[in-house]
Amino acid sequence: MKINKLLVGLLTSVTLVVGSAQAADLSIVSGDTGNGLAFLRSQLDKFEADTGHTVTVVPMPSSTSDQFGQYRLWLAAGNTDIDVYQTDVIWAPQLADQFLDLTEAAAGVVGDHFPSIIESQTVDGKLVALPAFTDAPALYYRKDLLEKYGKTVPTTWAEMEATAKEIMDAERAAGNPEMWGFVFQGNAYEGLTCDALEWVMSNGGGQIVEADGTISINNEQAAAAIDRAASWIGTISPEGNLAYQEEESRGVWQLGNAVFHRNWPYAYSLGNGDDSAVKGLFDVAPLPKGDGPDARSAATLGGWNVAVSKYSPDPEAAIELALFLSSTEVQKERAINQSNLPTIVSLYDDADVAAAQPIIPSWKDIFLNAVPRPSAPTKVKYNEVSSLFWSAVHNTLSGNGTAAENLELLEADLTDLKGGEAW
């Protein structure tokens, strides 16, 4: 212990003597969770030892909308107390003006990451944030039940629907009245935008607003996809699904009361916990696809990034920190310790990662189908676009109008919001 400290001190003085950089006091805000924060701290300790800078973590509530509001306010007021921000994948375009351009600093490493993720963090040619880890949802299914009824893992929504219905009815008849076919995130919130984007995209209905800024949502394929989802409510999904976020749906699933479940990777390790009713009884697959010419499996891209505030008093040290947190070493540690999906392509073939988290390599297939939400083309208006979209979908799911009607209104609202030619 003492030797360690001595070493740290030595290293610090060495860097100081060499004078490569002045030691700086940095602050990073993070809405990460308990284990995540402990992991972040352990990595920061390494960073401190290597560079001689000191880093303070400012924890934030895990609600992303609370975080977003605070960060906006802090950045708007030019807060100099925070140097590095942990940002959601959809925030980059909205906060782009207040973060430093990392293109130059990261020129050597951007090639290691999945191009789609780097693209999602690039606004008008400016690299706003560096990816720290990514996230993509999957279809969770009950191995035991599919086996019991001799079913295969569904690859289309229609198959999923039929299998879910059959198993649910049979299980209920067999004395489990609480059984449901499929649970997902149906509350009116950002999560529904993710779910519904998958339905629409997988049915060949586009991605709400295309990369070039055209509003594409009002089409037959999209309407069909949302109408299909609306038909699940009250049949294979409970009424209450209209109010579910991630945790509520996981609750139903983990009590063993659902055949299929759409969720992020976090539910995997929790579902295999000792007290879980579905421990060892489930597996994951890419989400089903729809029908139609452009149908393909789609998974909404999630994930977190690190960005440097332009009000940081010590931008060079802050950029150093951001580069460190997105580096291959840290991402590898993160994958092994936290089972977070890396954004660095080579890590999916890494033997250590595969040994520690066998699930990660198999997630590569799911990840290859990832679609970004339209945060890049809609820029600062993304949150409003998303809110209009999830409202239209939620209305349809609740039976207020058909998808076609609601999408037509949505298109009009989006056109109004867009204003002129550009967003």
Added chain:
Amino acid sequence: MTTDTLAPPVTVTVPKIKSELMQQRVRAARWFLLPMLLALAVVAGWPLLRSIYFSFTDASLTDLYGAEWIGFGNYLRWTTLESGVTRYRGLLVDPAWWNAVWNTLRFAATSVFFEAILGMIVALVLNAEFRGRSIVRAAILIPWAIPTIVSAKMWSWMLNDQFGILNDLGLRLGLLSQKVAWTATAETAMQAVLIVDIWKTTPFMALLILAGLQMVPRDIYEAADLDGVHPVKQFFRITLPLVRPALMVAIIFRLLDALRIFDLIYVLTPNSTATKTMSVLARENLFDFDKFAYGSAMSTLLFLIIAVLTMLYIWLGKVRFDGGDR
């Protein structure tokens, strides 16, 4: 007998010798008011004026200090198209805003109405002498004591359709025929929010009314009892008039809070159009959407609506401002 005691405190006509004393009192009063007004001016003055100012600009959180004055554009603006059709835009013609106004008014009226009645009942119970009332008094305060963000989460848990205890309880007691997804559907979302709010804030009302009840001299009741006045009559003739000032103030502050309701709905049903209130909508525009100025306009309008309602209430309820002729 009772009417005598009920008369408002008799104002004493002060002899002229005291006019100097009066002046001294007025001077003292100025010094007493100064620190309080100073504190309010500093803490509230600047932020309030800033918000109102922003509502007349095109401010966005991306560029707060580069805001430009645009007059009433956030409230109402119009463009006439070449075809001669005039299109109106702005807060005053925004259906989402008026939906929120309606939701807020409905919410505030219902919740304050029930809270006042229930609060009165609870206060009367607590005012009675019975064994263990100190424990009961502490127990009553628990709903108010739990932080709103926690109690809102707690209730959203209890209201959950699958593993919420309320559905389970309702089914067991035969009150419900099937599990209800309280926060999911438009019809029940508002009811759910109301239940939680009434549960949470009745103690506030009860405690303030209780303080009013405690300041009613006991001998009035003793005299009334001797005269054989029926308890119900006693309540309407003695208690109610005497606690009226306390009740009115309690209602004003509850009304102000209810009209600004935010955190409960933000946690319980943040995006349901059936429960979206003015404050929730304002937050969405201020921070989530890139419409800081528009959100500020909402806040300003909300302020005006509350001010008008409060004045109406004070006028209709004949709340006295001056303490008579002192």
Added chain:
Amino acid sequence: MGATIDLWKITKTVLFYALVVFIVVVSVFPFYYAILTSFKSGTDIFRITYWPVSFSFENYQAVFSQGSFPRNLLNSIFVASVTVILALFLAVTAAFALSRVRFRGRGFLLMVILAVSMFPQIAVLAGLFELVRAVRIGDWQMYNTPWALIFSYTIFTLPFTVWVLTTFMRDLPVEIEEAAIVDGASPWIIITRVFMPLMWPALVTTGLLAFIGAWNEFLFALTFTSSNDTRTVPVAIALLSGGSQYEIPWGIIMAASVIVTVPLVILVLIFQRKIVSGLTAGGVKG
């Protein structure tokens, strides 16, 4: 005849206690359920029970091991106490001026004070933030200290305390003041010696309500502090987290809310004698 009266009396007592029990059950049940949940762990949390099935102190341990909860608790106590003391001090003197002295513009002043409570908190956030960051004395800055919270909390405690105390003070009879005035007592003496003893129920009640308001405030506390050591309990509760991103640690949150509610219950038990003393015990009768 006597028997029927007795029967009526018994029914009345029974009905009364039934009402008391009903009120207590409704108020306490969610809290009871929170306590129940706080002793559960893992998937048990999703299972409905009405009686304690397991006693696991895991969640309570977690509350104290995550972040710096004891420190947050002390912060909350400090912030809420100072806020209340300040508010009561400013409000008592102001209420005396507003209720017992006749001068022009009283009604207008009261309306202005009330108007402060008409603006949504969320809307003053940006302005207050600028203000809090602007206050610096030498090297010391107000941002990220408990004083930032005490300062900003006056925006909601002061109008409330001033109004309530003004109402109560106005309704005290003139006679109680007269003797003191004749004796030539100064207004300050009159406030502290004559009014304060009579006002205990109102003072304690408003103080308690203001205390709870400051104790539970979340938005300002989150915005004006930026380190674990200066944050208060509601923020600390929002910061409690489960093992992974979407996981909500219900058990831990419930344990934390039980911990923060207990001091308030104790506070009520201590002060509740004061809530019910008042005129009956005070000197007005004599």
